[in-house]
Amino acid sequence: MKEALSQDRREELQRIARVDVTVSAPALVQARTRLGTAALTRLVRLEIGELRRQVLGGGEAGTLDALVEAVKRRVGAVLATRARRVINATGVVLHTNLGRAPLSEQVAAEMAASCAGYLSIEIDLSTGRRGPRGAFAETALAQLSSADDALVVNNNAAAVLLVLTALAKGRGVIVSRGELVEIGGSFRVPDVLARSGAKMIEVGTTNRTTLEDYSRVFDDPNHDVAVILRVHQGNFRQVGFVERPPLPKLAALAHERGVLLVKDLGGGALLDMTSWGLPGEPTPELCVKAGADVVCFSGDKVLGGPQAGILVGASEWIDRARRDPLARALRLGRLPLVALESVLDAYLRQDYAAVPALEALRRPPEEVRQRAEKWAEQLQARGLAATVVELPAAVGAGALAEVSLPSFAVQLQVHNAENFAAALRTAEPPVLARIRDDALLFDGRSVLDGEDAPLIEAIVAAQVATSEA
Numbered sequence: 199m200k201e202a203l204s205q206d207r208r209e210e211l212q213r214i215a216r217v218d219v220t221v222s223a224p225a226l227v228q229a230r231t232r233l234g235t236a237a238l239t240r241l242v243r244l245e246i247g248e249l250r251r252q253v254l255g256g257g258e259a260g261t262l263d264a265l266v267e268a269v270k271r272r273v274g275a276v277l278a279t280r281a282r283r284v285i286n287a288t289g290v291v292l293h294t295n296l297g298r299a300p301l302s303e304q305v306a307a308e309m310a311a312s313c314a315g316y317l318s319i320e321i322d323l324s325t326g327r328r329g330p331r332g333a334f335a336e337t338a339l340a341q342l343s344s345a346d347d348a349l350v351v352n353n354n355a356a357a358v359l360l361v362l363t364a365l366a367k368g369r370g371v372i373v374s375r376g377e378l379v380e381i382g383g384s385f386r387v388p389d390v391l392a393r394s395g396a397k398m399i400e401v402g403t404t405n406r407t408t409l410e411d412y413s414r415v416f417d418d419p420n421h422d423v424a425v426i427l428r429v430h431q432g433n434f435r436q437v438g439f440v441e442r443p444p445l446p447k448l449a450a451l452a453h454e455r456g457v458l459l460v461k462d463l464g465g466g467a468l469l470d471m472t473s474w475g476l477p478g479e480p481t482p483e484l485c486v487k488a489g490a491d492v493v494c495f496s497g498d499k500v501l502g503g504p505q506a507g508i509l510v511g512a513s514e515w516i517d518r519a520r521r522d523p524l525a526r527a528l529r530l531g532r533l534p535l536v537a538l539e540s541v542l543d544a545y546l547r548q549d550y551a552a553v554p555a556l557e558a559l560r561r562p563p564e565e566v567r568q569r570a571e572k573w574a575e576q577l578q579a580r581g582l583a584a585t586v587v588e589l590p591a592a593v594g595a596g597a598l599a600e601v602s603l604p605s606f607a608v609q610l611q612v613h614n615a616e617n618f619a620a621a622l623r624t625a626e627p628p629v630l631a632r633i634r635d636d637a638l639l640f641d642g643r644s645v646l647d648g649e650d651a652p653l654i655e656a657i658v659a660a661q662v663a664t665s666e667a
């Protein structure tokens with residue numbers, strides 16, 4: 199039975215401001231322009247509903263000003279969920295939570311120019327006939343990895359799922375127990391294998407798998423092997439008593455037995471980065487030359503492009519993947535495709551300066567130090583306690599796990615690091631930094647060219663905001 203409302207509660211409920219009065223409060227003019235009246239009204243209703251529940255529970259109606267402030271907080275929370283440009287001062291160059299590889303101004307301009315209208319994405323302009331989607335990207339990728347053919351899909355997880363489905367559905371896939379790994383974001387090799395419809399045949403142990411472990415599978419007539427899968431150990435490292443057969447030996451075994459060798463490479467550096475002091479991550483080209491029939495890798499890891507999954511290899515197998523119905527479901531959107539083509543164009547011209555991720559990765563430590571020193575001077579001039587510290591930065595995105603890049607950061611001693619970091623996240627533009635002990639660290643490696651001045655202004659603004667609080 200519903201209890202009758204006491205006179206006192208009824209009066210208190212009537213003290214709550216009306217929806218229309220709140221929506222048209224002068225303090226919400228900006229929110230109204232930004233969100234539109236309908237969306238703002240919805241948030242006001244939610245807040246008033248909450249307030250009514252509190253009043254019924256014995257609380258007070260409060261003032262219109264307090265209500266307006268609460269609505270403003272809701273508006274801020276809604277707007278903060280929207281993906282927007284931020285400054286990455288974390289030192290992790292390919293930060294999965296920050297969209298991985300940053301794209302250049304030139305790529306962004308080409309995207310704007312192409313995507314603001316219609317696009318000749320599936321029309322061959324020389325003949326006027328229907329043409330294959332992504333043809334330029336695929337030709338470029340085949341060339342850059344010395345492969346016969348290439349295919350682009352939504353991301354590398356999709357590439358692996360597609361290749362296993364197209365080449366091994368209902369049949370066996372041999373994989374080392376040392377490679378039954380989780381890449382992150384719930385991409386687990388055994389789960390992807392299961393979803394492809396292939397049957398996983400585990401061999402070896404966590405730390406050691408020999409060529410004989412693989413070859414013994416073929417002695418068992420119960421196994422109908424289609425593929426040997428090799429997964430790159432990109433986001434972790436095994437040391438000590440470990441063994442895996444080299445890729446050329448494994449590929450030779452596969453071909454001797456009439457099955458395919460598929461390599462999930464993960465990151466896919468299109469060039470050898472050892473000359474930049476970065477360790478020799480195997481390139482797709484090296485994997486193809488070592489005998490892999492299909493190599494899968496990401497567009498937005500060390501390649502430095504947009505989110506994409508890339509398959510390169512022999513035409514027969516790539517084409518089988520292309521014709522699989524799953525390929526249509528996993529295809530790349532037109533925005534990332536335009537971006538990918540623009541980035542690959544830069545690779546073909548060997549214009550690596552046009553790939554910001556590569557620029558950040560290969561920036562010499564001395565240059566990073568000078569940059570951090572300049573920031574420290576500018577911050578000191580504004581009255582902030584900034585010093586320069588040496589520390590390791592990271593490649594990120596599960597790529598080159600064993601590598602930490604020498605780097606330098608500005609260390610800022612603050613009263614409350616969590617509060618300061620929160621103020622930085624709501625600065626214009628938002629800044630993401632690392633916290634260590636009671637200090638904030640702004641790494642000179644991952645901040646892009648042209649972001650120095652906005653970074654300094656955001657730090658100063660955060661200082662002002664947190665000292666007022």
Ligand SMILES: *Cc1c(COP(=O)(O)O)cnc(C)c1O
Binds near residue numbers: 353431433507
């Ligand atoms: C990163 C990675 C993936 C997943 O690639 P996404 O592009 O993030 O989908 C799969 N396999 C390996 C080995 C990876 O490193």
